[in-house]
Amino acid sequence: MALALVLTAALTAPLKTSTAEAAVADDLLAKYKASGAKGFDAGRGGEMWGKESKEGKSSQPRSCVTCHTKDLKQAGKHAETGETIKPLAPSANPERLTDAKFIEKWFNRNCKWTYGRECTSQEKGDFLMFIRSR
Amino acid sequence: MRKWKLKLAVALIAITCSVFAGAAFADSDDDGHEGDGHVSLIPMEKKSYSGKPHVAPVVSERYKKECGSCHFAYQPGLLPAKSWEKIMSGLEDHFGDNAEVDKEQAAWLKDYLVKNSADKSDAKASVKILNSIKKGDSPIRISSTPYFVHEHHGIPLTAIRDNPKVKSLAHCQRCHTRADLGNYSEHEVVIPNMGKWRD
Numbered sequence: 001m002a003l004a005l006v007l008t009a010a011l012t013a014p015l016k017t018s019t020a021e022a023a024v025a026d027d028l029l030a031k032y033k034a035s036g037a038k039g040f041d042a043g044r045g046g047e048m049w050g051k052e053s054k055e056g057k058s059s060q061p062r063s064c065v066t067c068h069t070k071d072l073k074q075a076g077k078h079a080e081t082g083e084t085i086k087p088l089a090p091s092a093n094p095e096r097l098t099d100a101k102f103i104e105k106w107f108n109r110n111c112k113w114t115y116g117r118e119c120t121s122q123e124k125g126d127f128l129m130f131i132r133s134r
Numbered sequence: 135m136r137k138w139k140l141k142l143a144v145a146l147i148a149i150t151c152s153v154f155a156g157a158a159f160a161d162s163d164d165d166g167h168e169g170d171g172h173v174s175l176i177p178m179e180k181k182s183y184s185g186k187p188h189v190a191p192v193v194s195e196r197y198k199k200e201c202g203s204c205h206f207a208y209q210p211g212l213l214p215a216k217s218w219e220k221i222m223s224g225l226e227d228h229f230g231d232n233a234e235v236d237k238e239q240a241a242w243l244k245d246y247l248v249k250n251s252a253d254k255s256d257a258k259a260s261v262k263i264l265n266s267i268k269k270g271d272s273p274i275r276i277s278s279t280p281y282f283v284h285e286h287h288g289i290p291l292t293a294i295r296d297n298p299k300v301k302s303l304a305h306c307q308r309c310h311t312r313a314d315l316g317n318y319s320e321h322e323v324v325i326p327n328m329g330k331w332r333d
Contacts, residue, residue: 057227080231081205082301101236109232 021090021097025132028100032121032128040122045130048123055116062114064127072134089134097132187316188259190250197246200239204231206307208276209316210250211260216272218247224274259318277303285320292328299326 029040050070052061060066060079067085068076073092076085087093097103107127111119119127189211192198198207210218222244225233235243252260259281266281273279277286286303294300299308306313309331311322323331 057230057232078204080229081305083204105235109234112226112234113232 021094021132024100024103025097025128028103029125029128032125035121037121037125040125040129042126042129042133045123045126045128048126049130053115056112056114057116058113064110064114066114067110072131088131090132091134097128103128186257188257188318189316190255190257190260191314191316194246197243200235200243204233206305206313208306210247211252211255211257211316212263212276213251213274213279214253214264214267214272215248215251217274218251219244220272221274222247257316275304293325297325297327 032040049064049068052063054061056062058079062079066079068088072089073087075087077083078085086095088096090096107119107124111117111123189209192202192207192209197210201207213221221228222240225235225240248254252264255261262281263276263279266284267273267279276282282303293309294303306318309323309325310318311324312319320331320333325331
């Protein structure tokens with residue numbers, strides 16, 4: 001009986017995590033849609049991911065790749081401090097896309113740092129689709 | 135005959151444990167309110183060492199999580215309150231990075247930093263840092279406080295700036311092996327690629 005319970009818990013735990021992630025991402029996408037964004041696209045998000053910008057507050061041009069790398073399954077590195085950044089892909093790091101506040105905080109910071117402005121709801125939605133597809 | 139031996143053994147163990155427990159807490163500082171809503175004693179350290187830490191170590195998980203996610207979680211006791219207030223009012227350009235947080239978090243962090251700042255601490259390095267700062271100055275770089283500059287004077291560039299494993303004085307934990315515990319003893323400095331620091 002105890003073994004059955006343990007097995008059930010072990011088997012459903014990963015499902016729980018991906019459901020939590022799906023719910024958080026869906027809620028955010030709904031929020032972005034409500035503020036005018038249309039038809040989110042992972043491909044568009046992926047293109048913007050690697051596009052360099054010189055508008056940010058830095059002497060060097062930057063893109064998301066600068067810290068997060070092209071392969072979201074790999075760990076990244078903070079451009080200034082060298083601190084390791086855990087992988088962004090939910091498939092490699094189940095913590096990702098489970099905390100809406102956390103996601104919004106980093107969109108706020110990183111869009112400003114990279115593009116010198118906040119990302120639009122459209123851009124954020126595209127990025128979310130891109131990240132959750134990795 | 136065996137019973138009294140057993141009782142003696144138990145008694146000896148109990149006495150030994152209480153002696154060591156006493157020693158472990160003998161150096162605890164009451165570092166006051168952490169902003170978590172309670173007064174907390176510095177807990178028993180992960181690694182043992184003798185004497186008080188140079189700076190009260192960070193116990194707050196909230197602070198560590200937020201302010202230790204990109205860099206070392208600098209102890210609030212490393213700067214005076216006014217310096218922390220200055221830092222907190224300029225997070226959109228935090229040493230070249232954007233470190234903005236929401237209003238609630240910003241208020242909490244400021245409160246935590248000010249309450250545990252060098253002005254409020256009797257830890258030996260906090261006092262020295264504070265006393266070294268010219269009146270009216272509010273430095274935002276720990277590494278530019280006069281006491282810090284004095285302590286790191288004469289370290290070759292090969293050890294820090296030109297050392298790919300260190301790169302900057304801002305990365306305390308790369309050489310100070312127990313910086314996370316508030317211990318900055320020069321006897322515990324190990325410079326990556328170079329070894330133990332010898333004056």
